[in-house]
Amino acid sequence: MSLVKFKRRRPFGNLITQDFFDMDDFFDSRRWVRNMVPSTFWNGKNGEPALNIKENDDNFEIELAAPGFAKKDFEVTIDDGCLNIKAEKEYSEEEKEDNYTRREFSYNSFERSLQLPESVKQEEIKAKYNDGILSFKLAKKEEAKKLPPKKVQIA
Template structure:
């Protein structure tokens, strides 16, 4: 029987990397790309003077399978990718598709009029136009400048 020197730092390092992997897989949208899986839809946000434009990628779903809820401060999108059942007797099936429920809440940088939101869903891309409230459109911030003594 051989003696092996115990290094507690190695175990802590292993635990740290396992925790990092756990949080990467559940919280960040694109961390599972190495396995070909996306758990939440990736988003792109563009802010103009009049509105916030939000684009979400949700391929493989129909509009009826999506639930989009908008408040003055955030957008919540949820849905479910249902698995297709395949019967195969002698062979094996390998799938890299992700099936199951997903939900993503995106905080907005400005207050919006959630009663005037427009949505368009085409080819797996959901486009939302979120018009800003009048207070946000006219918001001007006064910056006080002081000369520094040199």
């Protein structure tokens, strides 16, 4: 008989086997977006930036690629165990001359929601935005941290 690590059941049964559950990704991946040009920063979906999640012994690190935004463009909230990231940016310019008017405008926005694992201390989440990368550090609860191996003496 062998021991198998027990994984707590996730929403939607066996479809989710990782600690983080991207709710937007689950629903958006079910539809096909046509004529979408993949970008190196965006993950090929309709206006969704790429996301990296790394687990360390003491914390989780999340990096979200969002170039072109400013720190003030982001709104990050934690609600009911979900980390919600929302960003909006508007730009408009108008130039009037005697015989013409030139107008330029753009609008960029996205939203991502991540279901946080129960092992995260929600009150100790830290975020920073630098060079187009929005970074998060999510501290783990003490009981979730990996303990060093313990040597057992044989009697």
